[in-house]
Amino acid sequence: MSEIIRIFDTTLRDGEQAPGVSLTPEQKLEIAIQLDRLGVDVIEAGFPVASEGERRAFKLIKEAGLKAEICALARADQRDVDAAISVEPDSIHVFYSTSDIHLKSVLGVSREEALERIIKYITYVKDHGFICEFSPMDATRTDLEFLKQVCRAAEEAGADRLNVPDTVGVMTPKRMYDLIMELRRVVRIPISVHCHNDFGLAVANTLAGIEAGAVQAHVTVNGIGERAGNAALEEVVMALNLLYGKKTNIDTRQIYATSQLVRRLTGVQLQPHKPIVGDNAFAHESGIHVRGVVVDPCAFEPFSPELVGRVRKIVAGKHAGKHGIKTILEESGLRPTENQLDEIVKRVKELGDKGKTVTDTDVLAIARSVIEAPIEGMKAVNLEELVVVTGTGVIPTSSVKLNVLGKEYVSAETGVGPVDASLKAIQRVIQNLARISLREFRIEAVTGGSDAIAEVIVKIEDETGNLVSARGAREDIVMASVEAMINAINKLLARRSIH
Ligand code: KIV
Ligand code: ZN
Numbered sequence: 001m002s003e004i005i006r007i008f009d010t011t012l013r014d015g016e017q018a019p020g021v022s023l024t025p026e027q028k029l030e031i032a033i034q035l036d037r038l039g040v041d042v043i044e045a046g047f048p049v050a051s052e053g054e055r056r057a058f059k060l061i062k063e064a065g066l067k068a069e070i071c072a073l074a075r076a077d078q079r080d081v082d083a084a085i086s087v088e089p090d091s092i093h094v095f096y097s098t099s100d101i102h103l104k105s106v107l108g109v110s111r112e113e114a115l116e117r118i119i120k121y122i123t124y125v126k127d128h129g130f131i132c133e134f135s136p137m138d139a140t141r142t143d144l145e146f147l148k149q150v151c152r153a154a155e156e157a158g159a160d161r162l163n164v165p166d167t168v169g170v171m172t173p174k175r176m177y178d179l180i181m182e183l184r185r186v187v188r189i190p191i192s193v194h195c196h197n198d199f200g201l202a203v204a205n206t207l208a209g210i211e212a213g214a215v216q217a218h219v220t221v222n223g224i225g226e227r228a229g230n231a232a233l234e235e236v237v238m239a240l241n242l243l244y245g246k247k248t249n250i251d252t253r254q255i256y257a258t259s260q261l262v263r264r265l266t267g268v269q270l271q272p273h274k275p276i277v278g279d280n281a282f283a284h285e286s287g288i289h290v291r292g293v294v295v296d297p298c299a300f301e302p303f304s305p306e307l308v309g310r311v312r313k314i315v316a317g318k319h320a321g322k323h324g325i326k327t328i329l330e331e332s333g334l335r336p337t338e339n340q341l342d343e344i345v346k347r348v349k350e351l352g353d354k355g356k357t358v359t360d361t362d363v364l365a366i367a368r369s370v371i372e373a374p375i376e377g378m379k380a381v382n383l384e385e386l387v388v389v390t391g392t393g394v395i396p397t398s399s400v401k402l403n404v405l406g407k408e409y410v411s412a413e414t415g416v417g418p419v420d421a422s423l424k425a426i427q428r429v430i431q432n433l434a435r436i437s438l439r440e441f442r443i444e445a446v447t448g449g450s451d452a453i454a455e456v457i458v459k460i461e462d463e464t465g466n467l468v469s470a471r472g473a474r475e476d477i478v479m480a481s482v483e484a485m486i487n488a489i490n491k492l493l494a495r496r497s498i499h
Contacts, residue, residue, distance in 0.1 A: 091131035169198030173208035192216035290324035318352025
């Protein structure tokens with residue numbers, strides 16, 4: 001059994017057959033260059049008979065002088081094979097259906113005719129001096145005796161490799177293992193496997209085929225492909241390396257960059273929990289997990305994210321716990337006191353309980369407003385109640401109840417909007433303590449969406465020229481503005497009492 005498993009990448013051919021995907025020749029070239037950097041052994045760059053664009057893309061890739069073998073796909077058909085030859089590939093992947101259902105319903109030819117064609121076009125490709133890989137399409141639903149007859153004939157006609165497609169993804173790992181074992185008794189040329197993911201078993205079936213002695217895997221980046229897709233390159237390669245002890249020529253640190261490029265150019269998004277390359281594949285939110293990975297990453301990770309070109313992500317959220325939030329803050333240079341950290345964690349959990357996805361940016365906004373707020377107990381002014389009325393046909397009004405130095409005060413004001421009215425109401429309550437003017441007011445919706453955390457920054461000045469700024473961060477813009485204003489007033493009063 002060969003030590004190095006060859007990776008035959010068909011992202012640009014089977015991957016491009018995914019519904020809705022269509023790449024320009026330039027985009028195909030960009031992906032091919034990255035696949036070459038990744039270290040795939042073969043790039044199936046297209047199906048030249050399909051269109052002029054396919055042929056142009058193929059030529060661009062061929063002329064790029066990549067290390068990988070550049071392969072063209074062709075049915076066992078004169079036009080197809082001639083089109084493949086015309087783009088001067090390194091190899092030609094000839095395929096022809098062998099299952100009765102395909103022969104009858106799709107092609108309308110007999111087994112004998114199919115066999116004849118297969119022999120004819122493999123011979124033709126070899127006579128023209130190309131490496132030839134042959135695929136009996138729908139092999140896994142082909143009568144076993146006929147399949148063996150076809151494989152034997154393909155080898156005799158000169159095929160260099162035999163690829164076994166599970167075209168509609170109906171194999172199980174055990175059946176794939178047995179089939180490859182059986183075919184190894186029939187041919188001596190290297191065997192490859194090509195698995196589709198209709199039952200979510202493409203990777204498992206690919207690995208089973210390799211366990212049985214296949215030495216090449218057909219894969220696509222991110223597993224894109226027809227219907228439910230193909231075996232995902234990143235999953236097959238990492239499982240081979242780390243679970244099966246088999247090597248490939250892949251530079252695994254290029255995996256994430258390749259995945260991101262394919263995601264961007266094809267527009268096919270990934271489920272967040274997609275293994276290896278999904279957004280959550282190395283993200284930790286739960287308190288216990290975060291504590292574990294911070295102390296020893298192996299505790300909750302099968303391997304280090306750097307191995308596939310990624311970094312670990314500690315995600316905020318109601319499960320995050322103190323450790324996780326502290327780590328996020330420290331990574332951004334924020335060092336809250338224990339009390340501040342408790343307050344930040346409390347606020348993050350409150351948001352999570354309201355069903356909001358709390359992003360790192362939200363946590364940082366909350367943390368900044370908590371850290372910069374005057375220390376509890378030194379606050380002269382505290383908000384007790386806020387009621388705003390706004391809408392069409394009413395004048396925006398705000399009434400606030402503030403506790404100022406232990407005494408309650410209530411005030412109501414109108415304004416151009418609820419924020420304006422609220423800030424005026426606050427200013428009126430504290431006018432006996434300080435006559436302040438608003439010098440600057442900025443709202444930064446720091447995350448997208450209407451339920452984003454809004455970060456408000458205010459700068460105020462008193463009658464003697466003291467200038468302070470402060471911030472507030474809440475998912476309600478009015479509350480964030482009020483928080484920023486009260487924080488600023490408290491800072492200002494604290495400064496005046498010191499001087
Ligand atoms: O799935 C399939 O059978 C194919 C062939 C062209 C090999 O993609
Ligand atoms: Zn396929």
